[in-house]
Amino acid sequence: MVEESDVRVVRFGGSKINLRPPIISTDSRFVLCTSGDSVKVYSTRTEEWLHSLQGHTNQVTGIALNPANHLQVYSCSADGTVKLWDFIDGILIKTFIIGYPLFAIYVSEKHEGIVFLHIAMDTDSKKEGFQLVAVHLPKSAEQEVEAKELSAVSSHISPNPSCTAFGREGQYIAFARNLQLNVYFFRKQKTYSFSLKATDKKGAKNAFTCIACHPTDDCIATGHEDGKIRLWRNFIHKKEYTYSTQHWHHNAVNTLCFTPEGTNLLSGGIESVLVQWQYGTGNRKEFLPRLGGSILHVSASSDGQLFCTSHSDNKITVIESSFKVCGVIQGLVKGDAVLTDLMIDPRSKALVLNGKPGHLQFYSLLRDKHLYNLDIVQQEYIYEAGLDQFEVVKAAFDIKGYWLATVEERGQKSADLEFFLKLWSYDERTQSFVLNTTITAAHTDRIISMCFSSSEETTMLVTIAEDGQFKAWCQGVDADTKQDQNFWSCDFVGSYHNLKPTNCSFSADSSLLAVSFQEVITIWSPDTWELLTTLCQPPGVIRDLCFGRLSCSKYLISTTTRNLLCCWNLLTCALEWSTSVEVSKLQSDPLSENVAAFSYQSKHTDLFVFKPNEPRPLFTHKNVCSEKIHRAVFVPREEPLNNCDESSQWLNRSQLYFLTQNMDLLTFSTATEEDRMLSSSTRLVIDDSVAVTPFYLLLGKHRQQQQKLNTPSHQAADRPQQPQGSVTITELLHTPAHVLPPASVLCSMFVSSLLISNTGVLQDPLRKEMESSEQEMNSEKEEEDSEGEMEACDSQQELRVQGSVDEVTPKLSKAQERELKRVRKTDFSWMAGLIASKP
């Protein structure tokens, strides 16, 4: 058995970014959000994904800015660690090992060195019994520290992390569970609890759903299941506490957030309307409607200028304080179910699946970015429960990505089924798919499956349906219309003994079509539509069919409902090998011979990767997840890895993604891949002044070139500063305004071009030489005097001393040494001014 240590299941790409409230950095430039096993950093201005903080080995369940350092962020994960990151550079600073799965993290300014965490109670019962613990983070220089000082603040808290909040100046913590609100005062170490009745006479549902504390007043806002918001005051009295009720939401309030000054309260719910309540004046409120999916979380930046809402359709909206949407960060939309297979658009290499209702979404897994939605149904979707509406159920791409076939269906549950087969062609001009043909009654019953032929010359679509027929559709000039445009029409109708077809597949060169009818596989020639042969290995209905690729193209693999995986040799028309394994999903890699089979046995799923020519699995991964897997896809890599390890070799050319029933998109990653990613993330250092934007990257490349150019020919730059500045200015003035970088960038550039920096002083070669020689003299003296004093010097001087020590070695001439030193010491920041001067 192959070792499986270096290949592990990770959440990478297309993960939920709406699990926990997003955080806006103190300078409002970045939005941080949890995303699978990592924390993602987005730019607020450009909505671009900058980088992610990777290192957790399980789902990240909470993030919080370090109150002591606003450039650092804490993250907690179900793997039982709290990590401290520098999120700008993406560097892991520290890891605190707690040892229990963590579910949420809270920090407070007044509780330095303490984080508050949700952990599950020791009892095994799931979803019940969470407790809030305070953890003292030990101060130690080590990278990995074990935090042992756990003290429970409260047990039996709500599993919903938005039901816990810190009060004014961290003096108390408020947490609600079901119908009870508890306020724990740290100084008095006393808990006050207030409970509501489950329902009142009017049928209100009073259970708490979220909580927020006013930053300066002692006021707690709570949201309730019936849409009410209560503002609690005077809660140090058991009896004389009081609250006011405000009601706008018609359904549960999902989130509440006070703005940092405490002047406004933001709330959101299923209505997907962000409501801003003016604090203290009762009814005055503002609305921002039509934000998309229902609002799950709201957070505000520390200066109150930006708000972030995260939505149920895996989206983060960045909103200005003037209630204007200024950015949308869209993740992979996951509805209730993915009806289509996971597919790869051959053109954009994007993952394609159901997105918004009635749409197909295109999602780039490499850049982890939502590309666009393609409206298939082209009807208004009505958001109301119980309505039977059209939904995309099948989709298929041809091999070049020029054609897309979709099937939309309505009335799955009722007897009168309606469905359309639509064919879309790719329009180069508009760079999107355009509807070419709509076939209203393609079959008399539901279409089970369809596939495109894989040949380069002619594209052909084969559909199989429950009416016992398979149809081949070809693009041809319609005899009646004789238009230039080619529409699709039926070419061939086939059936086999009136049996119900179950699956179809084209061979790699499209010379053969295999259609399975119950227990029989029929092989057809698409050119002549002749039944070539039938293959049969009872018992069991064929479930999946798949031709081998490349060197294994003579093999046909089939799975049956009776736990049989068969491999047929098409040359001999005989069963090559078969094995008894329950396969729920069979997926072949288009770029290699490998075939992946997910097998669901005894409550967990195993993965086998094998080549059709040998019955021995190439790779086995036991217990991938606990759910059955029905959707999987091989995603070709941008650049192939060169793993030599046998176990991870199959991942070299493409990556295997699969979707669990909980709608988690998981994938496999190898150790080398992770190493590479980790190293690349640390390498990426961002200039503080500019957010990473496409524009910046353009600019940045330019800058790097400049620096490369300049560093060797250093002397050339030793010109006086002033003329350079003026060149910058003239260039600036000549550049059209719409291509100019933001004014803030230009300003700093402009100002720095005018400044006479201390490097500028060094530019006078004469003075500099004198200076340096003086310094050398001094240091030589110092060296003679005492070494203790030298240690007390700051690092810069130390560097100089180092230089002077080097100097003692006679290998380099003095002049050479000086030159070297100058290069080392010179600050190249002023060169920013040069960029504009050299186009």
Added chain:
Amino acid sequence: MGEFKVHRVRFFDYMPSGIRALAFNRDIERIAVARMDGSVEVFHCSDRFFQEKIIPGREQCGIEGLSWVGERLFSAGLNGGITEYDLTNQKVKYTVDAYGGPIWTIAGNQQGTHLAVGCEDGTVKLFEVNEDKIQFERNLDRQKSRIISLSWHPSGSKIAAGMMDMIQIFNVETGHSVHRLLADRGVGTSRSKECVVWSVVYLSDGTIISGDSVGMVKLWDDQTGTLIKSHNVTKCDVITSYLIVPLEWQNEDSLVAGTSEGTVVQFQFISMVLGKDDKEWVRTRTFKNHTHDIRAVAEITTAVVSGGMDAQLVVRPLLDKVEVRSAASALRKIHFPHRRLVSCARKSGLMLFQYPGHLELWRLGESEGKGSSLFVKRNPEKLLHLKVKGEDHIRCSAVSPCGEWIVYSTASSLRLYRLHCDNNNVSITKISKLPMVLSSANQLCFSSDSSHLFSASTQSSVHLVSLSQSGCKFVGTLKPKSGSHQAIHLLAASEDGKWLASANSDHEVHIYNLQTRKAHCTVPVYSSAVTAMGIHPTTNCLFMMYADQQMCEYSIEQKQYTDWSRMVQRKGLHRFWMERDTPCLNVMFNPQHPSHVILHDTYMLCIIDQSLPLPDDKTQFYNQLTLKSLPEEQRKSHSHAFKVCKTFKDILCVELMSDQSLVVVERPLEDVASQLPAPIKQKKFAT
């Protein structure tokens, strides 16, 4: 438990009148309610809000304000007069004209020395309160517009007056205006409309709180005359002249405001940062119990009382002020008066309905067949519509059991009629020569053989008048030994004509022997008021129901409580019985089952079987359904004394007729609501 033929009467179109003003007296724990028809009612706050006193109104007397001065109650109205009420005899004492046009508001100072009224002509008039009367003292500076609201500073040195678009602060000593606070008008279209300051409250720390027609509650500082804070309480887009924000405060840490939407908003004076002293007025709770606009609110010690156009008095408890949660501190809605407005001629099937300005006499219908609902053979028939002479409203009325006599009384006169019924011809003749003592009555009652009329008069005395074909003759006066002056509100005569019981507002129950015409005995005084009583026809025991839902049976002959009554007191009543929130209004006896006592309140009809054991707190109280499911033998062991029938709702009166049929007079609240004028503003979803 017995089956009755029930006349379900729904043709009594009684309409409660809207509430216009409220005044709470903390010392005697009474709240006075003024209604639109000019009647004034006094409720006892610590006795389950029993309606102790009713002073009927008059035509054309719109009361605008009520004020207690000590234990004296004053009202002022649009007729321009200030009225003091005689609360012992439940009538108007005197009316003084203020000569300033219609009066909009009245306010007494805390010292109890002066009354201030705000008049249409823009003057604030001060009246000195003397022992027997009030005396005009002087006018404060006259303003241009009418004075809508007034509030005294607790020290009595300053008065804040709410007017059109502004608030004036007067120095009482000089009579000059100290400050003028301008209230903003609404925005948009309502800018052209005047802002009416409907209500002001002057706090001891110098804060003035005003409620106006824009829907704002504003806080002002009286030193600088500046606006401190304003709260928008209602939507400002509906501004009508009816929008009223009455304010009432208590202990100066809590304040309530009623709105035209029917909501009551509470403001509390609480510290924003816990443990510190800088307090602020914060809007806290909102109570929505009214369908129509609220015209008056008051905050009493443990509850918020509000009343409005929907004619119900709502008592909403403040749970943070309530010491022990009990039935006495529950949410309470008072729709109907705690007096009987219906009297039945038990022997002839006639019913007399008492409206404020007229009487209606109906004959009950007849039915045939069997089953749960019977076929009506003859429809009920309105025999008589008797309008009241004069402006005064009817205080009490009665029809004799034989159906021959009708009597009613207003504050100023008493009229007795004789009814002649010959098949379809109905005629009445007024008995002209009434004895002098029958000038006015607080309560009227006929003896069971219709031979005598009992008329409760001043000083708790009862006049006895014998009735005959020729006319009526004064027989004598029954006077209590205690010498109480309070008015009698209940009379009960025994079936054999031997005993008469009277109950007055001092909670005293006197029993008179009618044969000797002397006081027989007095039932020990209980802390709660008697709400209904009846004398048992065979045992001659007096059965009394109290406002706190206790019940007593008193043997008249033995002058002591009966054994059953003592057992009830010893064992206590069931929790569910005590938690009912309306008082019992009638006590009846079933001659066929001497052990049965029939009681009713607004929501239920109950038969108490005195031969069965009393329920304790563990037994199921409403057990009729359970009993039905049990076999015959086990029923006995599971049954208890109380049989509650909740088939009928909103009951005004239940009476047992001599033919063993029950008359249940219902007045469904939905019918009342449908006859109310449309509300000014209704809350719509998502606004």
